[in-house]
Amino acid sequence: MxxxxxxxxxxxxxxxxxxxxxxxxxxxxxxxxxxxxxxxxxxxxxxxxxxxxxxxxxxxxxxxxxxxxxxxxxxxxxxxxxxxxxxxxxxxxxxxxxxxxxxxxxxxxxxxxxxxxxxxxxxxxxxxxxxxxxxxxxxxxxxxxxxxxxxxxxxxxxxxxxxxxxxxxxxxxxxxxxxxxxxxxxxxxxxxxxxxVNVHQFDTSSKNPPDLSFIPGLPADGHTFLSINRFERKKNIALAISAFAILVRQQEKSQSTMVPKELVRLVIAGGYDQRLAENREYLQELKTLATEEGVADLVIFVPSCSTSQRNALLAACICVLYTPKNEHFGIVPLESMAAQKPVVACNSGGPKESVQHGKTGYLCESNPASFATAMSLILQDPSRAEIMGKDARKHVEENFSxxxxxxxxxxxxxxxxxxxx
Missing domain, CATH: 3.40.50.2000 (Glycogen Phosphorylase B;)
Structure with a gap:
């Protein structure tokens, strides 16, 4: 032969x-x-x-x-x-x-x-x-x-x-x-x-902080949670907003042990096509939900997010929330980990194979309370996010480059x- x-x-x-x-x-x-x-x-x-x-x-x-x-x-x-x-x-x-x-x-x-x-x-x-x-x-x-x-x-x-x-x-x-x-x-x-994922596209230099000028009002010394997904209902982005709202209410009750809510933000970015009715309708539904949850002033929407803007957001956030349930695989968790950010995702579908629970992120039940618990762990101890981020980058380099x-x-x-x- x-x-x-x-x-x-x-x-x-x-x-x-x-x-x-x-x-x-x-x-x-x-x-x-x-x-x-x-x-x-x-x-x-x-x-x-x-x-x-x-x-x-x-x-x-x-x-x-x-x-x-x-x-x-x-x-x-x-x-x-x-x-x-x-x-x-x-x-x-x-x-x-x-x-x-x-x-x-x-x-x-x-x-x-x-x-x-x-x-x-x-x-x-x-x-x-x-x-x-x-x-x-x-x-x-x-x-x-x-x-x-x-x-x-x-x-x-x-x-x-x-x-x-x-x-x-x-x-x-x-x-x-x-x-x-x-x-x-x-x-x-x-x-x-x-x-x-091309891991090198997320390499950053401490001498060149991410350019976030496209998001006015984002606290320079704040703590940002990030959701990246297309504005489609199956992506379950509402889960991120409801979980964030629980986190904020927890902060209000225990301000001595957590970061003041004024320094915490949730940025929801991703693919958006004005021509698609579902995109338009779902974006409005999410804005309405943020208002109903009392966090409209802390949630920032970035539809039609460009690649450079996405990379800047990944560099600036402390954690990425990935909300689809039973996702076939999911490239966003790989991109997030390549950018040295831990991922909080549903304990189902592809993320179960890409995210290492407790090491490169957290796998949670698909409900706001479970997500909020994981978010709280990261927010209370920023060093945890940094360590998990380094492990995440190594994990992607070895298995998903x-x-x-x-x-x-x-x-x-x-x-x-x-x-x-």
Whole structure:
């Protein structure tokens, strides 16, 4: 058997829309690290806006080719899933017809491309399942169930055609097995490849304190709790506000043992799109909740937070609150720990695998009282946050850095090909 450990491979990545979301970040990280390891990498996609994308996709690190951007994303604001399937399959057809064989094709999100990609004999297909799409879709009416039924069948059937299936966490692996029961019965067990974070982007210098001029009124010597998430109801940001309100009331009753409330803030930042009704409505709901909880003057909202603003907030806060329950994985805890900040998160889903309870943060029940208890521990002893932050950074460097991710992915690919020659 030939040893392919040092072989430079031709690797294609097939992704629906190369924007700036978490799935796109993972695909770009895969391309960056596989390129750094000497492989010849090429990304294929149905959409790539050079003005709204990750820098690595336009700096010449690897080629990006777009096919099918002329195809509709929806039909009268309906049939989004069908249109996504059509666009992605078109990309796969162009890859199969117009390009020579790749050693490996890394596909994600839309498994319908797999049978088309397998038409190119000799190419191994690796599919990365971020989460079963059929669980993300709505099945609330009979019409929706009828619409989704063939798509759900296609998703399970075509996922099973991949030569290797990866998922982003043990939590997602368990959901995968309980959802795709037919694949489970066939003995398909996905392997876990955790997403990664570029730890060096959070390196800071004590000579250059974070620029927080975009948040007027934030106490320079204050203690800031930070929540970073998209303004969507499923992110459960209300939990952070209610927990913060409990913490503030505790301070008012015991001011001698805690920081004065005038120096404590909660900053809620994250992705916000004015065009989306849910974003607009949820932001207003959160502001209303802050008023009802009596902490409106202590809660600061930063919608449409830029990368530089996010990094400044991470550098300035004492702790990050991560509120989604049963999150598939969650990249925010990794970013927070890479920035040397402890994380308070729900004791469910991906954070159970990324946050070390009592060492790099706290895993809590999904209720305000539990979160407030963890927040109080950190607020009462700032040195605790500093020690946990250092442990958190080391934890991410050793287990979730982009370099570790790339090496593990390369090993998966090499193992997939080891019997090919």
């Amino acid at each position: 030939a040893d392919r450990r040092n072989t430079k491979l031709r690797i294609a990545l097939c992704h629906p829309d190369l924007g700036i979301g978490g799935a796109e970040r993972l695909v770009v990280d895969a391309a960056v690290e596989l390129t750094a390891l000497g492989h010849h990498v090429h990304i294929f996609t149905a959409h790539h806006d050079r003005k709204r994308c990750f820098e690595e996709t336009v700096d010449g690190s690897f080629p990006v080719t777009v096919y099918g951007d002329f195809l509709p994303r929806h039909i009268f604001n309906r049939l989004h899933a069908v249109c996504a399937y059509i666009r992605c399959v078109y990309v796969a057809i162009c890859m199969a017809l117009l390009w020579p064989r790749f050693d490996v094709v890394f596909a994600d999100q839309v498994s319908a491309v797999i049978p088309v990609l397998k038409l190119k004999r000799g190419s191994k297909i690796l599919f990365y399942c971020h989460f079963p799409d059929l669980l993300l879709a709505q099945h609330t009416t009979k019409l929706r169930r009828l619409y989704r039924a063939p798509l759900n069948w296609i998703e399970q059937t075509t996922t099973g055609m991949a030569d290797c299936v990866l998922v982003n966490s043990e939590f997602t692996a368990s959901i995968f097995s309980s959802t795709f029961t037919r694949l489970q019965a066939q003995g398909l067990h996905p392997a876990v490849l955790y997403p990664a 982009r370099q570790v991710f790339g090496e593990r992915l390369s090993t998966v690919i090499q193992d997939l090909l080891k019997d090919s020659l």
